[in-house]
Amino acid sequence: MFRFRSKVGMASNLPDWLDLARGLAAVEVLIFHSYQLLFEEQLPGATNDGPIVLVYSVIWALSGHGVAAVIVFFVLSGYLVGGPALVRAKNGELNAIDYFSARASRLYVVLLPALAVSLLFYLLATQSDKWQPFVASHQYLLAASGLFSSSVSPAAALCNGLFLQTIACSTYAGNLALWSLSNEFWYYVLIFALVSVGKRPAWILAIVAILALFVVAERADVRGYHTGLKFAFYFLIWCVGALVYAVVLPLRMWLLGLLISLAGIYILQAKSLLPGWAAYHLTVSMLTAAAILGIEFTRLSLPSSLYFARDIAKWSFSLYAIHYPILVFLNVSIAAEKREFTIGSLALDVLFILCGLLAAFIFYLLFERHTDAVRARLRTVIGKRPSKPRMEKSLAP
Template sequence: MPNAARINLSVRGKGEAARSDDATVSSDNRALNVIRSAAALLVVLGHVRILFFEDYSNASHYSGSALLYSVTSLGSEAVIVFFVLSGYWVGGGALSRLRRGTFTWRSYSMGRLTRLWLVLVPALVLTLIVDQAGRISFSGSDIYAKTSLYAGVPSTISYSPATFLGNLLFVQSIHVSEYGLNKPLWSLAYEFWYYLLFPAALMLVWKGISMWLRVAGGAVLVLGAAIAGPTVLLLFPAWLVGAVVAAYKQPIARVIMGLRPGTLGTLRCIGALGTLAAMVFAHEVVLPSRLGAWIISLAAGCMLCFFVSDVAWRGRPGRVLSAISSTAHFSYSLYAIHMPIVAILAAAFVPEFSRRWPLDVWHAGIALGIVAVLAAISFTFARFTEQRTDAVRTWIRVRTGKRRTTSI
């Protein structure tokens, strides 16, 4: 293999432009972007499988079917990996600004809300439009007429203004149901409260913080914990795992940069496979509440340690990695809008729950085509929402007379 195309699993050297305080998906670490996109893909595949394919208990078992059903059943576990990555990016950003003495609640809140709302608001509107179009066009389809038959959709379907507002204020799955058929929106509520609780807790212990900020942090912590409730708080440790890795990013990076490329490559493979194994274990084994999520988060945290500096692929492998990494720039959009689209497609092609497809090669190929369509729609959606985040933040700063600062 020519030197230009040789795959090197070592970390980047001095040319790496790490931005640990950037809470949007950074293009600097391609490996982490790929992990994020893979987690989003697992969620989408899970919903496509649930709505289009018969359950495993009713399926004809053949070589590889157990593997396919297992991989497409890891959506909930993939969300835990999302939480760890979120803790790393967002928690790391908050820590970075506190260390520099530049943290303000106004700037932090603006950065977080623009990131979330810029996708969430149009996603809610799209959910309403697509769901209602499906109900009108395919009123007899089981996904709309007998929703309770399906896993992965809200137990209570609501399009009320109160539910819309509740989703907008991030209390879906806590105090109101997810909007329409868009069940994946539950995790955005969890993310929001973790964004709020983490810096609030730091305010109580951080040196050099004014009394005003400590009081404000304590009030936010108590109020936020009361609103979020124990169900949300029990997954907070998973998010904190990523924040802990971010807190020690520099010493971790120094250690892994001192490893031989072959050793580091092996550790990275072990970390990725170990995280996948933890996800399968948590899904297949009945465990006490949230224990499975904590196991996944610890495995993902260990994996993350080996990727705090990017994979240093160059040449053709590097270009392929960069291309796959770019999908992370619409992964949030894909996550937020795919469910109502999958539902209306299922209503059109598989209207009866009892006549869902067998998971064979032919139908699996169709399913991959559906995922490709979802990706194309999400890419277009993201161009007008997710990828405008920095521009919207800059516009807000200009309108409010604030200088441009690094956002998290």
């Protein structure tokens, strides 16, 4: 009854739905950060009119799922990358050059320019006379600057460099969104090492090294954010998507497993054996996996009216990487201390969102759409002739 897929592939209706989910998840993170930076995640008070309270309550409810959107992104990435890797490894078709050239070009062709552009916007923002009022009203930005003033051990510095956990991520380069993208490369390496260790035991060294980095990151986390623990925890969530792709089970077995998992999460949280944030993230990941399975089993096609949202997935990766510094810069230069709940502020928030979308699209045109060419050059440099990409849609996070 339990078996692995025999070949790489997915139901013909799934790619459109997955693209829709990827695009909407990225837009949700953009909306969440826009509201967070402009309104401090606050709601109108008793002094505001009823219609204003209603409008902003709806917007707050819509924008309050940024973390859940990132978890959806992790599950989808595990499904599209980790799952095919498991199947290819089982069939003896997992090639290190193909795998890592795709992953490295996909990530760092976008992330390195994103860090450079983020630094530029950060420097421009700090030169504004509105920078200090803005930072003073955003305590998490003020706390992030502690990385410069507090003593950092060599171990913490190593982890910051390897995981991009620097002021670049904390203050101006996308916090959770860019942090999740930078983590992913290590997840790609770890899943490759895990599925390859049977044939090449030398990969055990890579597994131990990456797990050791998780431990060092946790011990060096002086601010109590459980950075290292979350690295490992999100990898487990990433693997949920990989297993949903690679494992073949009857629908009733999947449903039973889902119900048992959700019940276990609830019991562990009720007994205080699982933190609230972990229970929430696991629940979102389980429901995302269930949605993927439901669409696969029902063969339901994406309505044509939603094709426009599906197309956002082409540049959703750039949207994750570049939107936050744009929002910070716009808040400093235009909004600063203006956080009143009015129609004008609502229009300003919409303007920020549109600017973030436009900037991400331009970023995609400049960098992300060239990843296939970069991948081919990487493979050429290491001495292998480029071949036609196989199932590239299944590999693109």
